[in-house]
Amino acid sequence: MGNAYCCQPMSLFSPVFSKEYYRLSLKVLETALNQVPAYEPWRAFDPGDDCHVDFRYASMPVLTKEDIRNHSPQGFVPMDRNIQEGSMNKEIEFVETSGTVNERVTNIWNQKWWDASERASWKLNSYTSKIMNGSHLEAILANPLNVGYKSDDKPLPMEKRKLARFLYLNEKTNPLSWSRKHMDRMAKELEKFKPEVLEANPSLLAKLCRYIIESGKIVFQPGLIVLTYELPTSFHYRQISQVFNVPIGSSYGSTETGYVFMQCEHGKFHQNTEFCRVDFQPLKPEHGGPFLGRILVTTFNNLWYYIVRFDIGDLVRLDESGSYPCGRESGLTLSAVEGRTNDVTLTCNGRLVTMRELDNALNVLEDIDEYQLRQETQETYHLHIVTRRKDKRTLNREAAEILGKLYGEKAEITVSYEKAVAPEPSGKYRVSGALFPIKIDAFIDERRCLQKKM
Ligand SMILES: [Zn+2]
Numbered sequence: 001m002g003n004a005y006c007c008q009p010m011s012l013f014s015p016v017f018s019k020e021y022y023r024l025s026l027k028v029l030e031t032a033l034n035q036v037p038a039y040e041p042w043r044a045f046d047p048g049d050d051c052h053v054d055f056r057y058a059s060m061p062v063l064t065k066e067d068i069r070n071h072s073p074q075g076f077v078p079m080d081r082n083i084q085e086g087s088m089n090k091e092i093e094f095v096e097t098s099g100t101v102n103e104r105v106t107n108i109w110n111q112k113w114w115d116a117s118e119r120a121s122w123k124l125n126s127y128t129s130k131i132m133n134g135s136h137l138e139a140i141l142a143n144p145l146n147v148g149y150k151s152d153d154k155p156l157p158m159e160k161r162k163l164a165r166f167l168y169l170n171e172k173t174n175p176l177s178w179s180r181k182h183m184d185r186m187a188k189e190l191e192k193f194k195p196e197v198l199e200a201n202p203s204l205l206a207k208l209c210r211y212i213i214e215s216g217k218i219v220f221q222p223g224l225i226v227l228t229y230e231l232p233t234s235f236h237y238r239q240i241s242q243v244f245n246v247p248i249g250s251s252y253g254s255t256e257t258g259y260v261f262m263q264c265e266h267g268k269f270h271q272n273t274e275f276c277r278v279d280f281q282p283l284k285p286e287h288g289g290p291f292l293g294r295i296l297v298t299t300f301n302n303l304w305y306y307i308v309r310f311d312i313g314d315l316v317r318l319d320e321s322g323s324y325p326c327g328r329e330s331g332l333t334l335s336a337v338e339g340r341t342n343d344v345t346l347t348c349n350g351r352l353v354t355m356r357e358l359d360n361a362l363n364v365l366e367d368i369d370e371y372q373l374r375q376e377t378q379e380t381y382h383l384h385i386v387t388r389r390k391d392k393r394t395l396n397r398e399a400a401e402i403l404g405k406l407y408g409e410k411a412e413i414t415v416s417y418e419k420a421v422a423p424e425p426s427g428k429y430r431v432s433g434a435l436f437p438i439k440i441d442a443f444i445d446e447r448r449c450l451q452k453k454m
Pocket of ligand 1: 264265267270325326328
């Protein structure tokens with residue numbers, strides 16, 4: 001059973017999945033098709049139960065955010081469950097995700113399942129498995145639009161930002177409004193609270209770190225830093241490592257899917273196979289495939305909310321080395337999460353460039369705090385830079401050279417300097433993106449996505 005599946009570049013790459021993984025995959029698919037209203041139209045795509053489960057998955061449509069908006073929450077609950085009862089019994093709650101009106105979705109929040117998914121992900125990194133045990137103290141530096149307590153008009157005292165073993169270090173939705181006093185308070189609270197783990201949005205933690213570096217302060221060192229909510233740029237990562245001399249790992253997932261990948265102590269991302277199925281769809285070779293592709297996530301064990309083949313909106317790179325120094329061989333292993341599909345740009349010739357590829361090119365620049373690249377038309381690119389570097393002329397030349405190499409000779413590049421890069425309405429920092437629509441479906445290598453293997 002384990003050697004027949006679709007959607008992965010078979011000849012180059014063969015991940016290992018357990019029997020239990022296939023059992024859960026099958027159970028979720030059959031329940032979704034037979035008992036969950038949103039998937040009723042998917043039955044027409046099912047090649048039948050004599051086909052391999054991977055082929056059945058590969059035959060199904062993709063679940064989009066829009067589908068979730070259209071059917072949520074009731075459409076994702078099996079017909080034999082009553083969400084009013086579940087909510088009264090406190091098994092579930094309703095939560096709205098952040099973002100603009102068009103981006104917002106009401107999800108069913110199942111705390112017990114979420115905690116179990118998180119715990120399973122801790123096993124995938126030796127530091128998280130040692131330090132995180134469910135009773136550890138954790139400080140969280142996030143945008144309150146994503147998690148925590150919001151207060152933009154007046155500061156909230158520390159006691160009002162604590163919840164059980166968690167301390168939320170920031171209550172302001174706009175990081176551009178952070179004062180020195182606000183950042184001093186964060187540093188003092190770290191010292192006082194002494195968290196074992198600091199969980200952080202990398203752009204916000206990097207901002208705090210730039211302040212700490214500039215002011216020459218010494219800051220409390222937690223046992224571990226877990227980055228989440230966004231991908232760190234190499235500049236953010238550098239700024240954070242300059243201040244914190246502790247292991248740093250990235251945790252990857254979403255409100256809809258729980259914890260999907262965890263970065264191990266060797267820097268690779270391992271799939272949380274106990275709690276989700278991941279289907280990989282490679283991009284066409286001219287756009288970076290077959291190792292670069294998008295992922296569709298199916299959740300396991302959440303009896304209240306069936307998410308199947310959800311396009312989580314990111315591109316990832318499969319690890320091609322085939323070596324697992326940490327010994328974790330089960331499930332997909334990624335060498336990198338490459339960035340949001342919404343954040344891709346195109347070269348003048350139309351080749352897709354991920355945020356990670358752009359970042360890898362720009363990371364040789366020195367003394368950059370932050371940046372954002374906007375592609376305005378097919379051949380015009382505008383790079384916004386935040387830097388304390390005085391010699392702008394050299395920096396202009398260096399940046400234009402790098403971008404010219406990446407995007408092509410015809411690329412018209414403008415560089416401008418900003419005081420800061422503001423976050424998106426979702427509260428997250430956006431590194432790159434085009435001002436015109438780019439449909440990711442056109443870049444997927446369909447031929448590799450549905451290969452019938454019996
Ligand atoms: Zn590993």
